[in-house]
Amino acid sequence: MKIGVTGGIGSGKSIVCKVFACLNIPVYDADTRAKWLTNHDPEIRRAIQELLGPDSYTESGVYNRSYVSSLVFKNPDLLKKLNEIIHPAVGKDTDDWMGKHSDAPYVIKEAAIMNKAGANNNLDFVIVVKAPVDLRLKRIKVRDETRSEDEIRAIIERQVSDEERDSIADFTIDNDENAALIPQVLKLHQLFLEKSTE
Ligand SMILES: CC(C)(COP(=O)(O)OP(=O)(O)OC[C@H]1O[C@@H](n2cnc3c(N)ncnc32)[C@H](O)[C@@H]1O)[C@@H](O)C(=O)NCCC(=O)NCCS
Numbered sequence: 119m120k121i122g123v124t125g126g127i128g129s130g131k132s133i134v135c136k137v138f139a140c141l142n143i144p145v146y147d148a149d150t151r152a153k154w155l156t157n158h159d160p161e162i163r164r165a166i167q168e169l170l171g172p173d174s175y176t177e178s179g180v181y182n183r184s185y186v187s188s189l190v191f192k193n194p195d196l197l198k199k200l201n202e203i204i205h206p207a208v209g210k211d212t213d214d215w216m217g218k219h220s221d222a223p224y225v226i227k228e229a230a231i232m233n234k235a236g237a238n239n240n241l242d243f244v245i246v247v248k249a250p251v252d253l254r255l256k257r258i259k260v261r262d263e264t265r266s267e268d269e270i271r272a273i274i275e276r277q278v279s280d281e282e283r284d285s286i287a288d289f290t291i292d293n294d295e296n297a298a299l300i301p302q303v304l305k306l307h308q309l310f311l312e313k314s315t316e
Pocket residue numbers: 126127128148149152153156182183184186187190197200201204205208229230231273276277
């Protein structure tokens with residue numbers, strides 16, 4: 119069984135996935151893998167440099183995330199084109215990874231961008247992690263000290279709306295720091311274990 123975990127910037131997707139990982143559930147982190155691929159796949163490197171220029175990689179050849187970030191989060195067209203370069207490779211990489219974990223009761227894919235389960239992906243269920251925008255902003259200011267409030271707001275504007283995310287959710291986790299997080303994850307874990315033996 120394949121479960122997607124998504125949510126806006128600062129919602130707490132990664133922290134939720136860390137709890138699943140503590141329960142021995144394999145987790146695929148699409149953001150991290152996407153960055154790995156930009157550094158290791160020569161075809162992606164060539165296409166990004168063609169789209170965003172030579173400065174998209176540093177002199178030592180490393181993907182220049184702050185530069186790319188400064189271009190794409192204020193330009194929806196460039197972001198779409200960057201996604202079109204990276205996402206097919208991430209999709210293939212996800213399938214390869216999932217094939218290697220077929221012995222687990224279920225696996226998790228964490229990603230900022232996700233379709234409804236079954237719509238162009240192999241996911242059985244999607245979990246949406248939710249938190250109020252103000253809290254998400256506050257968390258990211260603390261976590262990513264170099265990102266300004268304007269930059270964080272620009273990312274939020276480029277991401278899908280809370281309503282769109284709600285529409286793809288099979289399950290939601292409230293990470294608003296009122297509802298305790300770990301019991302919500304444990305409840306879903308039990309449910310997925312039961313479903314995986316049906
Ligand atoms: C734009 C890049 C260079 C910014 O890197 P940086 O380290 O500064 O930021 P980080 O990756 O932490 O992203 C900041 C926030 O934006 C979100 N985000 C990243 N890429 C995207 C995207 N294409 N669309 C919407 N949100 C995104 C992240 O989930 C996070 O919430 C990098 O995120 C990137 O190359 N993104 C394209 C690949 C991608 O789509 N990854 C997401 C899922 S596959």
